[in-house]
Amino acid sequence: MSEIMIDTGNYIxxxxxxxxxxxxxxxxxxxxxxxxVEGIANxxxxxxxxxxxxxxxxxxxxxxxxxxxxxxxSRTFTATSAHGLLLMHEMxxxxxxxxxxxxxxxxxxxxxxxxxxxxxxxxAISQRDTGWIQFFASSNQEIYDTLIQAFKLAEQSKVLLxxxxxxxxxxxxxxxxxxxxxxxxxxxxxxxxxxxxxxxDVDNPTTQGNIIGTEHYEHIRKAMQNAQMHAKxxxxxxxxxxEKQFGRTHGGLFEYYQCEDAEYILISMGAIGxxxxxxxxxxxxxxxxxxxxxxxxxxxxxxxxVIKLSKQAELIVIDRNISIxxxxxxxxxxxxxxxxxxxxxxxxxxxxxxGKDVTYxxxxxxxxxxxxxxxxQQIWYGFEEEV
Amino acid sequence: MKKSKKYDVVAxxxxxxEGAMGxxxxxxxxxxxxxxxxxxxxxxxxxxxxxxxxxxxxxNTVEINFDYCKGCGVCANQCPTKAIIMKREGKKK
Numbered sequence: 001m002s003e004i005m006i007d008t009g010n011y012i013x014x015x016x017x018x019x020x021x022x023x024x025x026x027x028x029x030x031x032x033x034x035x036x037v038e039g040i041a042n043x044x045x046x047x048x049x050x051x052x053x054x055x056x057x058x059x060x061x062x063x064x065x066x067x068x069x070x071x072x073x074s075r076t077f078t079a080t081s082a083h084g085l086l087l088m089h090e091m092x093x094x095x096x097x098x099x100x101x102x103x104x105x106x107x108x109x110x111x112x113x114x115x116x117x118x119x120x121x122x123x124a125i126s127q128r129d130t131g132w133i134q135f136f137a138s139s140n141q142e143i144y145d146t147l148i149q150a151f152k153l154a155e156q157s158k159v160l161l162x163x164x165x166x167x168x169x170x171x172x173x174x175x176x177x178x179x180x181x182x183x184x185x186x187x188x189x190x191x192x193x194x195x196x197x198x199x200x201d202v203d204n205p206t207t208q209g210n211i212i213g214t215e216h217y218e219h220i221r222k223a224m225q226n227a228q229m230h231a232k233x234x235x236x237x238x239x240x241x242x243e244k245q246f247g248r249t250h251g252g253l254f255e256y257y258q259c260e261d262a263e264y265i266l267i268s269m270g271a272i273g274x275x276x277x278x279x280x281x282x283x284x285x286x287x288x289x290x291x292x293x294x295x296x297x298x299x300x301x302x303x304x305x306v307i308k309l310s311k312q313a314e315l316i317v318i319d320r321n322i323s324i325x326x327x328x329x330x331x332x333x334x335x336x337x338x339x340x341x342x343x344x345x346x347x348x349x350x351x352x353x354x355g356k357d358v359t360y361x362x363x364x365x366x367x368x369x370x371x372x373x374x375x376x377q378q379i380w381y382g383f384e385e386e387v
Numbered sequence: 388m389k390k391s392k393k394y395d396v397v398a399x400x401x402x403x404x405e406g407a408m409g410x411x412x413x414x415x416x417x418x419x420x421x422x423x424x425x426x427x428x429x430x431x432x433x434x435x436x437x438x439x440x441x442x443x444x445x446x447n448t449v450e451i452n453f454d455y456c457k458g459c460g461v462c463a464n465q466c467p468t469k470a471i472i473m474k475r476e477g478k479k480k
Contacts, residue, residue: 099398160396198394205391210401211408223397 014039023074026065073199096131101154118355262291415458425470432462
């Protein structure tokens, strides 16, 4: 029997994490992730989580412990945020290059200085090139569903890459929403126990992370790229399998909303993505043919779907991040994806940095500005008058 | 040597094989010199050699494989009777 759990994004993520039955969880607390790992610690106390829970002394150690456990053939989970994620950076590369299917929740939080614990996607964006598969969730239910699906995806022998699921600080991490939690047996059917493709095994001795010559290293990077491309096909099919079993979907690489006849399509991620639906409803009432493509997966990047969208409509992109010295990361990648394929108009906006609220009426204004045709190619929302 | 089963994954996983990195003995600066008269067959050198370059014989005497001994000196450090001493390469008797 499934049950409805009304709780915060972090506690729902903790529930999902223990229902995936990891053998090892290694984590270090950081606001706003703290309640997530406290949630797991509580499941240790109640006996509901039977795996090994390792309290480490830093995030670098948390990821290192996950790597060791995963190399030994364990299903492994961790969670972090902002500066914690940045401290893990070296080991994020290691986990991906070693082809370890670790799953991690990252709570999108501002990077300091300018100490601030509100939401901002620059933490996850700065880890784009580590080889991790990156999801961005927009509701507590989506956090739950994606987390279980992430283990299934990561552990496929043709993928074997770690997965990061980001959700926005406070807007999701500390806000209660109802989420349907399926029965444990149903989750066990969907996600059977982990059978590692490779592991460190005294009965079959191997070494991982040895000295490796130039003639072999490129093969490893190429294989990771192939694995990401394979994941691009698997993400929608695993989401469909989930929908068949549990009657619920949040989309594949994108979630589409009112896109069928759209002349304008808004692309946004995470909580702004969820808020955008309300803006679309209001703009539709005004007679504007606009739809929403909420980007769920940043890596692998859905290039083919972006080209289709750009062929159909003018694109409006909102980034809650900025690649300093260039532009918003999603805007930048969308333009790169359509290069040589379409010459559709694309307008980018930077909004909501440092956790600044982006309401549906802000999103409405952003869309109207883009539709007016008077917008520059990239705009800092709220700073339009400045040079 | 038993061959390890290969895993179906492209990663920096290496499988044990004698001389996988070539004859690493050429890296040596200091060379262990074994005095068989002083050896008490305690086998500490055989246990501690990080490269498996100390060969144990049936009578528990030992022999050093200079094709793979990198000259780290762990054996000499462990030897309780100083039966092994390190000498600079090229300056041996």
